Every structure is written in C-alpha cells, then in structure tokens.
Amino acid sequence: METLIQFELPRWLQRYQQSYQASADLEAQMDFLIDVSRLNIQYDSGGPFAAAVFEIDTGKLVALGVNLVTSKNLSMLHAEMVALSMAQQTRGSYDLGAEKPDLSLVTTCEPCAMCFGAIPWSGVRQVVSGATDADARAIGFDEGPKPDDWQKALEDRQIKVISGVHRDKAAAVLRAYMNQGGMLYNSRQG
Amino acid sequence: METLIQFELPRWLQRYQQSYQASADLEAQMDFLIDVSRLNIQYDSGGPFAAAVFEIDTGKLVALGVNLVTSKNLSMLHAEMVALSMAQQTRGSYDLGAEKPDLSLVTTCEPCAMCFGAIPWSGVRQVVSGATDADARAIGFDEGPKPDDWQKALEDRQIKVISGVHRDKAAAVLRAYMNQGGMLYNSRQG
Numbered sequence: 301m302e303t304l305i306q307f308e309l310p311r312w313l314q315r316y317q318q319s320y321q322a323s324a325d326l327e328a329q330m331d332f333l334i335d336v337s338r339l340n341i342q343y344d345s346g347g348p349f350a351a352a353v354f355e356i357d358t359g360k361l362v363a364l365g366v367n368l369v370t371s372k373n374l375s376m377l378h379a380e381m382v383a384l385s386m387a388q389q390t391r392g393s394y395d396l397g398a399e400k401p402d403l404s405l406v407t408t409c410e411p412c413a414m415c416f417g418a419i420p421w422s423g424v425r426q427v428v429s430g431a432t433d434a435d436a437r438a439i440g441f442d443e444g445p446k447p448d449d450w451q452k453a454l455e456d457r458q459i460k461v462i463s464g465v466h467r468d469k470a471a472a473v474l475r476a477y478m479n480q481g482g483m484l485y486n487s488r489q490g
Numbered sequence: 491m492e493t494l495i496q497f498e499l500p501r502w503l504q505r506y507q508q509s510y511q512a513s514a515d516l517e518a519q520m521d522f523l524i525d526v527s528r529l530n531i532q533y534d535s536g537g538p539f540a541a542a543v544f545e546i547d548t549g550k551l552v553a554l555g556v557n558l559v560t561s562k563n564l565s566m567l568h569a570e571m572v573a574l575s576m577a578q579q580t581r582g583s584y585d586l587g588a589e590k591p592d593l594s595l596v597t598t599c600e601p602c603a604m605c606f607g608a609i610p611w612s613g614v615r616q617v618v619s620g621a622t623d624a625d626a627r628a629i630g631f632d633e634g635p636k637p638d639d640w641q642k643a644l645e646d647r648q649i650k651v652i653s654g655v656h657r658d659k660a661a662a663v664l665r666a667y668m669n670q671g672g673m674l675y676n677s678r679q680g
Contacts, residue, residue, distance in 0.1 A: 302553065302579040303499040305495075306494070306496045307494075309493040313493075362491070373579065375585065375613070376571055376575060376612075382495075385564050386491070394562075395565065413607030414604055414608040415607070417607045417608075418566055420603070442610075444610055445643035445646075447635060447637050453635035
C-alpha cells in the first residue's frame with residue numbers, strides 16, 4: 301500500500317520556462333502556455349493542457365503546470381492542479397490570497413469540474429482561459445458535472461473570470477491532439 | 491520556482507492502519523475512519539477529515555487519506571484527494587475502474603466541490619459519506635460551489651452514492667474540532 305506521492309515538472313518544461321518574458325498582457329501569457337501545451341503532447345508527458353500562476357500586475361511567472369495524468373498515473377494531475385500546487389509550494393502557503401501581490405491562474409482550456417472546485421480553495425483572484433468547455437467536448441473530452449453558471453459561482457467569490465483568450469489557437473492544439481489519436485484518458489461517461 | 495511536489499501519509503497513520511480488520515460492512519469502515527479523523531486532529535496533521543479506498547466486495551483497504559492541507563501547505567490535499575491518489579499509485583493506474591475488483595471511496599464527510607469533481611475521474615464505483623454538507627457548514631467549513639443535485643450527477647455516471655453512515659459520530663468529530671478552536675483553512679467566502 302503506497303503512502304508517498306511525488307510528481308515533478310518534466311525536464312523539458314524546466315528548461316522551456318526560461319523562455320518566458322514577463323508580461324502582464326494576457327495574450328502573451330496565453331501564447332506562451334499554448335506553446336507549452338503543444339510541447340506536452342510532443343514530449344508525451346500528458347494531455348494537451350498547460351496552466352500557470354502569474355502575478356496579475358507584473359505578469360511575473362510564479363509557477364507552471366502541465367497535464368501529467370497519464371505519465372504519473374494520477375487522475376488529479378490536471379494542468380491547473382499542478383500549477384496551483386507548485387505555486388503554493390513556491391509561496392509556502394496553501395492560500396495564494398493570503399499575501400500580495402494578487403495572483404491569476406491562466407489555463408489553455410476552461411477548468412473541468414474538479415479544477416473549478418479547486419480554484420476557490422487556492423487563493424487566486426483571477427482565472428483566465430483559452431479554449432472553452434465546448435472546444436474540449438468537441439474533441440471528446442469530458443469537463444465533468446460542472447454547474448452551468450460556474451463563472452458566476454467564481455465571480456460571487458470575488459474571483460474574476462476571463463474566457464476565450466486566444467481561443468482559436470488554444471482549441472487548435474486540442475484538435476491536433478485528437479487528430480494524432482491522443483488518448484482521452486478522462487472520458488468516463490454515464 | 492518549485493518544480494517538485496511530495497507528500498506522505500503521516501507516520502502515525504502508517505502505524506494505525508494496521509489496526510484495520512477488513513470488513514465489507516460500511517459502518518465498520520466508517521468507524522475506523524472516524525477514529526482516523528480524530529487522530530488527525532490530535533497529531534495536528536490537518537483538518538478533521540479522513541477517507542479511504544476499499545474493495546467493495548471484501549472491504550479490503552486499498553489506500554488511506556487524511557486532510558493534509560495545513561501540514562503540507564497544499565489546498566488540494568483534502569482527505570479524498572489523498573486517498574484516491576494513494577489508491578491510484580498502489581494500483582499503478584489513473585483509472586481505478588479499469589480493473590476489477592470495483593472500489594469504493596469512503597469519507598468521513600460529504601465531498602466538497604473539488605473532491606466531488608475529482609470522483610468521476612478517479613474510477614471508483616461508489617462513494618460513502620458520514621457527516622453531511624450541512625454538518626460541515628454548521629461548523630463554518632465551506633463545501634464550495636457544488637451542484638445541489640451532486641448525488642444525482644454521480645449516479646448518472648454509474649457511481650453509487652451512500653450518505654449519512656454513522657453521521658452523528660462523524661459530525662461529532664467536526665464539532666470537537668471547532669470547539670478546540672481548529673483552523674477553518676478553506677473558508678474563503680464570497
């Protein structure tokens with residue numbers, strides 16, 4: 301019976317992150333992450349998703365995440381969960397809202413039901429997405445039993461939601477993954 | 491910038507788990523976990539919650555989890571997430587439903603929005619809870635923006651939901667935590 305869990309960002313990502321030039325521009329942040337999501341397919345480290353935590357005001361990168369479900373055999377390792385955890389470890393706090401500056405979670409695809417539920421506990425003040433739920437579902441990914449008014453549920457908790465940043469470019473990565481026969485690892489349906 | 495996450499079950503729990511006598515009886519499983527949740531407070535390893543993955547037919551323990559949010563500084567480490575991850579690592583698969591025997595997640599309190607969203611990705615076929623959302627909210631814990639019909643959403647995905655097993659005993663641990671001034675670490679409200 302296992303009692304220890306360990307996961308690390310892939311080595312290619314630890315190298316690639318050095319190419320990020322800090323920018324508060326959301327399109328620039330998303331462009332960087334879309335490249336990361338494409339590389340995650342190429343390096344076969346997991347599904348076609350990337351996320352990061354940035355300082356809202358400066359665009360400074362606090363932590364990165366990619367989907368590691370298949371390479372680590374852990375269904376919770378969606379890109380958002382990895383990025384939030386790495387950010388909390390970097391800050392040394394389970395609440396990213398406990399201290400300034402305010403932080404943003406940027407993700408190449410709108411969060412699934414699990415990641416949506418994780419966001420209020422994380423302490424980020426903003427969530428920015430590229431591809432939408434509809435784009436993910438169009439290639440067969442299941443976003444889970446997320447409330448229809450999920451954006452409002454976050455806004456009600458003072459978390460700003462911005463969707464569709466470079467949506468077409470982000471969705472193109474999802475389609476490329478499908479076209480090359482990528483595994484739909486979390487598509488358990490009713 | 492951190493790139494490695496690691497978390498381990500507390501040493502006391504690695505010892506205590508040996509006291510579990512395999513039983514398919516849900517009340518016996520819950521009794522064991524309620525004791526674990528109480529010990530998690532005493533040993534100060536996290537919030538007053540415990541969970542485990544059991545084989546449905548035999549009651550064999552596959553993996554254990556306790557809330558580790560405050561001791562590991564990671565907001566995702568609710569007892570359910572820890573138990574599911576330990577089970578996946580034990581089985582060597584991100585899908586606990588990929589092979590027989592079928593598995594059950596047993597938790598001392600109904601899952602929050604994040605853990606609810608994580609359940610369909612985990613592959614468990616059944617979720618059993620002790621204390622209810624209302625019991626958690628009564629002591630100030632926030633269950634998050636979970637759909638009102640969350641049980642039905644799981645049942646629609648062929649995941650059986652059983653609530654209120656030893657509810658009073660499980661809720662008593664939550665009240666004891668509150669009465670001793672336990673930290674409400676994930677109570678970010680709107």
